[in-house]
Amino acid sequence: MAYLNINSIIPVSEVNGPGKRFVIWFQGCNHDCTGCFNKPLQEMKNNQIISVDEMMDKISSTVDIEGVTFSGGEPFLQVDALLELSEKIKKQLLTIVSYTGFTLNELKNDQNPKFKEILNLMDILIDGKYSKDNRSNCIWIGSSNQRINFLSDRYSDYIEEIVGQSKEIEYFIDKSGDIILTGFPDFNPFL
Ligand code: SF4
Numbered sequence: 001m002a003y004l005n006i007n008s009i010i011p012v013s014e015v016n017g018p019g020k021r022f023v024i025w026f027q028g029c030n031h032d033c034t035g036c037f038n039k040p041l042q043e044m045k046n047n048q049i050i051s052v053d054e055m056m057d058k059i060s061s062t063v064d065i066e067g068v069t070f071s072g073g074e075p076f077l078q079v080d081a082l083l084e085l086s087e088k089i090k091k092q093l094l095t096i097v098s099y100t101g102f103t104l105n106e107l108k109n110d111q112n113p114k115f116k117e118i119l120n121l122m123d124i125l126i127d128g129k130y131s132k133d134n135r136s137n138c139i140w141i142g143s144s145n146q147r148i149n150f151l152s153d154r155y156s157d158y159i160e161e162i163v164g165q166s167k168e169i170e171y172f173i174d175k176s177g178d179i180i181l182t183g184f185p186d187f188n189p190f191l
Contacts, residue, residue, distance in 0.1 A: 001051055001053060002051075002083075002084045003049050003051050003052070004024070004026070004050050004051075004052060004081045004085065005026065005027045005046055005048070005049055006024055006025060006047060006048050006050060006055075006073075007027045007040070007041050007047050007048070007072075008180075009022065010172060010180070011058070011062045012062065012064070013170060013182055014170065015169060015170050015182060015183035016071060016097070016183070017067065017069045017124060018066070018067075018124075018155055018158055019065075019066040019067065020065045021065055021066065021067050021068060021069045021097065022068045022069070023068070023071060023182070024069070024075075025041060025071050025072055025073055026041070026070065026072040026074065026077070026078060027041055027046075027047035027048070028041070028042070028043065028044045028045070028072075028073055028074065028077055028078075029072055029073045030044070030077070031074060031129050033129040033131065034131060034132050034133070035131070035132025035133075037130065038071075052081055052084045052085045052088065053088075055085060056085070056089075059089065065094065067089075067094045067096060067097060067123070068089050068096055068097070069096075069097040070082070070096070070098040070099065072099065074101055074102075075098055075099070075100060076102055079112060079118070083117055083121075089121075095123045096121060096122045096124075097122070097124040098122055098124075098125055098126070099127075100125065101127075101128070101130070102127060103127050103128055104127045104149050107125075107127075120151075122151045123151060123152045123154045124149065124150055125149040126140055126141060126146060126147070126149070127146060127149060128143075128146040128147060129145070130142045130146070131144075131145055138162075138166070139162050140162070169181060169182065169183030170182050170183055
C-alpha cells in the first residue's frame with residue numbers, strides 16, 4: 001500500500017474546481033515558482049503521512065461532494081500514491097481535478113508510464129508554474145500561462161461556462177481556531 005505525504009485537507013471546498021470538492025494539499029514541491037502562494041508546502045519534508053486507504057476513508061465519509069482536487073505542493077512528485085489514490089477515487093465514481101507545476105506535455109512525455117495512467121483517470125488538469133508577473137483574474141488559475149485542460153468529457157459543459165468567470169476565495173476556521181484561506185487571493189501572505 002502506498003502512503004501520501006500531505007500538508008492538509010479541506011473536506012468541502014467550492015473554489016478549487018467544479019462543484020463541492022474534497023481538497024488535498026500535498027507536501028513538497030521543486031518548481032520554485034516566483035511568488036509562490038504556498039511556500040510552506042515547497043519544503044521536501046515528511047509532514048502528515050497517511051495511507052491511501054485512510055485517505056479514501058476520509059473521502060468516502062464526506063457527503064455531498066462530486067470529486068477530489070489535488071493541490072500542493074506538487075502532487076505528481078508522489079506518483080505511486082497518486083496513481084493508487086486516483087484509481088480508488090474513480091471506483092467511487094468521483095471526479096478528479098489536479099493542479100501541477102508541470103505542463104501537460106511534460107507529464108505526457110515523461111518516461112514513467114504512471115504519469116499517463118494518472119492523466120487517463122483525471123477530468124481536469126490545471127497545469128504550469130505560477131508566475132506572479134502574469135497574474136490572472138480567471139477562475140481556478142493563478143497566472144495567465146496556466147491552462148485548464150479538460151481531459152475527460154465529464155465537464156465539457158464548463159468549457160463555455162467558465163469563460164469570463166472571476167476567481168473566488170474561501171475562508172475556513174479550523175479546530176484550533178486558525179483561519180485557512182483557499183483559492184487565489186489578491187495578496188500573497190508569504191511575500
Ligand atoms: S507549483 Fe505551486 S507549490 Fe510549487 S512552487 Fe509553484 S506555486 Fe508553489
